[in-house]
Amino acid sequence: MANKSVTFYDLQVSTGATISPFVWATKFAVKHKGLDLDVVDGGFTGIMERTGGKTERLPAIVDEGKWVLDSWGIVEYLDETYPDAPALIPHESVAVMLKALDAWFWGAVVGPWMRCYCGDYRDICFEQDKEYVTSSRAVMLGGPLEDVQKGREDRLPAISAALEPLRLALRESDFLGGSAPNYADYRIIGGFLWLASLAQTPALAADDPLRPWYERVCALYGGLGEHPGLFPIFGLEQREGDPDLFNREGGKGGIFKRNTGPASTQAETQMIGKPK
Numbered sequence: 001m002a003n004k005s006v007t008f009y010d011l012q013v014s015t016g017a018t019i020s021p022f023v024w025a026t027k028f029a030v031k032h033k034g035l036d037l038d039v040v041d042g043g044f045t046g047i048m049e050r051t052g053g054k055t056e057r058l059p060a061i062v063d064e065g066k067w068v069l070d071s072w073g074i075v076e077y078l079d080e081t082y083p084d085a086p087a088l089i090p091h092e093s094v095a096v097m098l099k100a101l102d103a104w105f106w107g108a109v110v111g112p113w114m115r116c117y118c119g120d121y122r123d124i125c126f127e128q129d130k131e132y133v134t135s136s137r138a139v140m141l142g143g144p145l146e147d148v149q150k151g152r153e154d155r156l157p158a159i160s161a162a163l164e165p166l167r168l169a170l171r172e173s174d175f176l177g178g179s180a181p182n183y184a185d186y187r188i189i190g191g192f193l194w195l196a197s198l199a200q201t202p203a204l205a206a207d208d209p210l211r212p213w214y215e216r217v218c219a220l221y222g223g224l225g226e227h228p229g230l231f232p233i234f235g236l237e238q239r240e241g242d243p244d245l246f247n248r249e250g251g252k253g254g255i256f257k258r259n260t261g262p263a264s265t266q267a268e269t270q271m272i273g274k275p276k
């Protein structure tokens with residue numbers, strides 16, 4: 001029997017790939033619930049017309065005639081309406097921690113990437129969107145997109161290095177949800193797929209430890225995150241003088257170093273010179 005579908009208002013670029021991180025997260029969320037996406041295509045201009053005046057921002061869905069707006073609103077709706085399907089937010093703590101994680105991720109990574117890729121972002125949009133995207137993003141970023149993007153090769157290595165908290169967690173776990181994905185994975189993959197929808201140069205090392213997680217999440221639901229219009233985000237080369245793109249050793253201390261008694265801490269104790 002075919003799955004039930006919801007009408008899904010997409011936000012796309014000229015390749016046909018979704019651009020918005022919010023929309024990407026929501027596509028995965030709908031599929032997680034076992035529902036199919038009945039996609040209404042479109043770019044940045046004409047959202048109000050496409051949605052009959054219901055919203056200026058996407059994502060939006062219509063389920064059995066009911067309009068549901070906002071990525072987080074849609075997730076709450078899906079968990080409430082389809083309690084028998086796997087939960088997106090299986091415990092209230094997931095929502096709280098994900099909000100903290102997401103705020104860190106935008107501040108440390110997505111925002112800085114936007115400043116490295118805002119010209120690519122405009123160039124990949126549909127022709128009819130370019131004027132609006134150029135002017136609105138220049139206001140958001142405080143200057144012409146070419147000026148803001150300039151010098152990105154000098155900034156990308158440090159942004160890659162800033163992703164270490166995610167690498168530490170995902171070295172030990174297949175998904176942010178643990179052994180199976182949940183909304184935390186979808187929310188964070190949204191930022192990576194936003195980048196993949198537009199990046200004309202890679203942002204992360206080819207052997208970045210995040211890559212298996214990225215590929216694992218993209219492959220879910222018949223390859224939802226493997227749209228042919230996406231660009232490679234792995235392949236950044238470290239130049240002389242650049243910081244390491246990632247930490248090869250993983251976590252060595254604190255929460256990542258289990259104390260099983262003095263033998264386990266002896267080397268560190270000696271190194272820091274604690275008197276007996």
Ligand SMILES: N[C@@H](CCC(=O)N[C@@H](CS)C(=O)NCC(=O)O)C(=O)O
Binds near residue numbers: 011057059
């Ligand atoms: N709080 C909203 C934010 C959605 C949002 O800002 N969407 C952007 C795309 S990333 C949008 O629709 N932009 C339309 C525009 O820029 O005109 C949500 O979580 O759904």
